[in-house]
Amino acid sequence: MNRDLLRDLYAAVCAALLVLTAVLVGRAIQHRDGSLRVDWPPLLASWDPHVGPGTPAAVVVAAAVVVHGPSLAARLPWRPLLLAVWGAGMAWTWSLALVDGWHRGVAEQLTTRNEYLRAVGRFHDIPAALRGFTGHILIGSPDSWGAHVAGHPPGATLTFVLLDRVGLGGGGWAGTWCITVGTTAAVAVLIAVRALADESLARRAAPFLVLAPAAVWVGTSADGYFAAVAAWALTLLALAVRGFRPGPYGFCSGLLFGLTVYLSYGLTLMAVVAGAVLLLGSSRRPLLFALAGFVVVPVLFTVSGFAWWEGYRVLVTRYYQGAGGVRPYGYWVWANLACTVLIVGPATVAGVRRAVVRPGLRWWLWSRPRGDHGDLRLCLLVLSALLALLLADLSGMSKAETERIWLPFAVWLLPACAFLTGARGWLVGQAVPALLLNHLLLTGW
Numbered sequence: 001m002n003r004d005l006l007r008d009l010y011a012a013v014c015a016a017l018l019v020l021t022a023v024l025v026g027r028a029i030q031h032r033d034g035s036l037r038v039d040w041p042p043l044l045a046s047w048d049p050h051v052g053p054g055t056p057a058a059v060v061v062a063a064a065v066v067v068h069g070p071s072l073a074a075r076l077p078w079r080p081l082l083l084a085v086w087g088a089g090m091a092w093t094w095s096l097a098l099v100d101g102w103h104r105g106v107a108e109q110l111t112t113r114n115e116y117l118r119a120v121g122r123f124h125d126i127p128a129a130l131r132g133f134t135g136h137i138l139i140g141s142p143d144s145w146g147a148h149v150a151g152h153p154p155g156a157t158l159t160f161v162l163l164d165r166v167g168l169g170g171g172g173w174a175g176t177w178c179i180t181v182g183t184t185a186a187v188a189v190l191i192a193v194r195a196l197a198d199e200s201l202a203r204r205a206a207p208f209l210v211l212a213p214a215a216v217w218v219g220t221s222a223d224g225y226f227a228a229v230a231a232w233a234l235t236l237l238a239l240a241v242r243g244f245r246p247g248p249y250g251f252c253s254g255l256l257f258g259l260t261v262y263l264s265y266g267l268t269l270m271a272v273v274a275g276a277v278l279l280l281g282s283s284r285r286p287l288l289f290a291l292a293g294f295v296v297v298p299v300l301f302t303v304s305g306f307a308w309w310e311g312y313r314v315l316v317t318r319y320y321q322g323a324g325g326v327r328p329y330g331y332w333v334w335a336n337l338a339c340t341v342l343i344v345g346p347a348t349v350a351g352v353r354r355a356v357v358r359p360g361l362r363w364w365l366w367s368r369p370r371g372d373h374g375d376l377r378l379c380l381l382v383l384s385a386l387l388a389l390l391l392a393d394l395s396g397m398s399k400a401e402t403e404r405i406w407l408p409f410a411v412w413l414l415p416a417c418a419f420l421t422g423a424r425g426w427l428v429g430q431a432v433p434a435l436l437l438n439h440l441l442l443t444g445w
Contacts, residue, residue, distance in 0.1 A: 054098030182224025198374025241281020254293025351416030
């Protein structure tokens, strides 16, 4: 066993110990005073060993990706590879969701009292709903919104309102939307890695993007959809700054960035990753097009009566009115990282370790020599996502439920798996925890 592999295994073991510590300490705190507000810390889940109609499919998909994924990723033409990643990712996510059955696993996930679909009926007059949106955020205000509606800008709820308007109403269609769109994030990340770093690295990362444990929460939560929107915003920016149709791609990237910050307040931190993308680009001219596109969505919402900054200001008060004011920062500031380990898997932990210690990274950042240096470019991209995640953690506005809230950051950590050797063994290490989580726990939000 070589030294690098041994260090990778040490990193994975340390990550597993972090998760175990978060479980044991969390159970003790929750048993003592209930302040964590989760049933199975650090996850918002409950102990419920079960199997379901998705169980056989999940096992088959995992085995197929482990056995054939690395070789197919190496030899398929690029565009068919992207389609294969999307198709396999959907198969993995759908099968995991259906372990809980259609109703409990998909159709009912977005219909609970704190979810978005409960507010759809209050958007008959969309401009009026937007004008009064902030007035219903605080607990105790007239007809206050449920937790998820209040906790996000109205773009999140408006998505499901518009789906309802075109005849795709109800939990089944909402879940299908989130899974279908959410699984495209892997495709977006691969395209960005190819544009900014190297195609061979993208191909090596592909099976890990398919078999990510994060699929447990992509199916079905709206945060999987948010992750895809943010991922495509970054990918279009990456293509633009690398010289691919800088005007149209830059403008569309800006549009999606504008939508992203009206889906989730916390996704303003994707600006950190966008900064890395700009640094890795060969042109700054697309930035002007991106800025022009970015202002479109904020202008539309502001003209319609919703002020983003005012909404965020009121949300901070609402956050501390509810569970956020009870959950102890001293536990969640590190237990959130245990949640991250569970959604990215041990292979990603090992890959991020390699990115952190990559020889030559500081030299490359300082001197920016000519040449490809794809591995160092990928390191910068991954580490920018890690920095954004750590900033979200330190902010104190992400205490618990980060297994879904941090999906938009987590998908950009997964390409670090391209640095690993022995892909099939690491893929097993990704699949097994996801299968165990989904069969032993009932996840929810």
